[in-house]
Amino acid sequence: MEGYTASAPGKLMIFGEHAVLYGYPCIVTAVDLRMRVGVKLNSGPSVEVKTDISPEPFILSREQIERRVDVPKEVSFVIVAVRRFWEHFNLAFGAEITTKSEFTYSYGLGSSSAVTVATIRALASAAKVEISKDTIFRLAYESVKEVQRGDASGFDVAAAVYGGLLYYVSGGSTIREIRSDSLPLVVCYSGTKASTVELVGKVRQLHRDRPMYVDEIMTEIGEIVNSGEAALLAADYPQLGRLMKRNQNLLAGLGVSTDVLDTLVDSALVGSAYGAKLSGAGGGDCIIAVSTAENRVATVDSLMSADVPNAKILEVATLAEGVRIEPN
Numbered sequence: 322m323e324g325y326t327a328s329a330p331g332k333l334m335i336f337g338e339h340a341v342l343y344g345y346p347c348i349v350t351a352v353d354l355r356m357r358v359g360v361k362l363n364s365g366p367s368v369e370v371k372t373d374i375s376p377e378p379f380i381l382s383r384e385q386i387e388r389r390v391d392v393p394k395e396v397s398f399v400i401v402a403v404r405r406f407w408e409h410f411n412l413a414f415g416a417e418i419t420t421k422s423e424f425t426y427s428y429g430l431g432s433s434s435a436v437t438v439a440t441i442r443a444l445a446s447a448a449k450v451e452i453s454k455d456t457i458f459r460l461a462y463e464s465v466k467e468v469q470r471g472d473a474s475g476f477d478v479a480a481a482v483y484g485g486l487l488y489y490v491s492g493g494s495t496i497r498e499i500r501s502d503s504l505p506l507v508v509c510y511s512g513t514k515a516s517t518v519e520l521v522g523k524v525r526q527l528h529r530d531r532p533m534y535v536d537e538i539m540t541e542i543g544e545i546v547n548s549g550e551a552a553l554l555a556a557d558y559p560q561l562g563r564l565m566k567r568n569q570n571l572l573a574g575l576g577v578s579t580d581v582l583d584t585l586v587d588s589a590l591v592g593s594a595y596g597a598k599l600s601g602a603g604g605g606d607c608i609i610a611v612s613t614a615e616n617r618v619a620t621v622d623s624l625m626s627a628d629v630p631n632a633k634i635l636e637v638a639t640l641a642e643g644v645r646i647e648p649n
């Protein structure tokens with residue numbers, strides 16, 4: 322049977338992490354590092370998943386998938402997406418699924434949501450069923466929540482499906498494109514992988530201990546998101562930078578920044594970036610800095626001379642296209 326390949330982009334949170342889990346909006350951009358998923362259906366009794374993480378394919382019977390047997394993390398997003406797809410379209414089939422990543426999961430750029438979204442898109446083409454982007458979003462979001470068993474706003478799933486720059490409210494109750502021609506960022510990996518679940522739990526605990534303090538921070542982050550949308554639409558980079566600095570201070574107030582992230586943010590500012598902040602849950606992963614053609618080199622140099630041995634500049638373009646079928 323004919324094979325189909327879909328790809329979906331990774332993401333970077335621009336404004337609003339954590340606050341998005343408390344009902345406020347956030348802004349996310351898709352980035353041009355993609356997850357690719359190839360699907361070939363067959364009439365056999367099992368689903369075989371090949372990843373670039375392990376040399377051995379992972380094989381599950383249809384019955385095991387339907388029974389929800391435990392599977393290793395690296396294939397769980399694919400397997401759960403297959404089961405959700407079967408349930409939605411009332412189908413079941415044997416399949417060979419191959420995933421390939423243009424980026425390591427440790428950057429925190431949303432490889433899990435991108436692989437889930439690309440799997441569902443490729444499955445639909447292989448099974449010859451029509452699927453809208455909204456349905457891909459729903460199925461992928463349900464799959465990601467099932468695997469992560471916890472709080473997840475779904476902003477990364479939305480970026481993988483729709484691409485571009487999005488104004489997003491948790492659960493997808495608002496997903497709106499912000500029309501922008503360019504968003505010039507320097508992206509620097511901190512050298513440390515963060516645990517989103519742990520950091521979300523830490524902020525939840527702080528909210529239980531000091532509700533007024535946390536609510537005040539979340540409210541201000543919500544305001545920054547709305548001002549941020551206006552700055553993005555106007556391509557006002559100095560204002561965008563000011564808002565990022567403020568967002569970073571508020572995230573530090575929630576206890577999710579680290580010495581390494583603070584050092585990188587400060588170095589970006591020394592390198593004349595307009596502003597910088599952590600992106601995502603905090604605790605590690607990446608920082609982003611607003612730097613245009615004039616100050617990009619100085620920002621990169623300053624980040625590279627910071628005292629963070631494993632820091633790495635990631636060459637990524639923002640405003641990337643959402644999920645798509647690739648030519649074979």
Ligand code: PMV
Pocket residue numbers: 334337338339340341342429430431472473474475476477517521600601602603
């Ligand atoms: O750590 P990341 O890149 O998955 O970002 C998490 C962002 C949070 O707002 C903390 C959680 C969420 O699901 O929105």
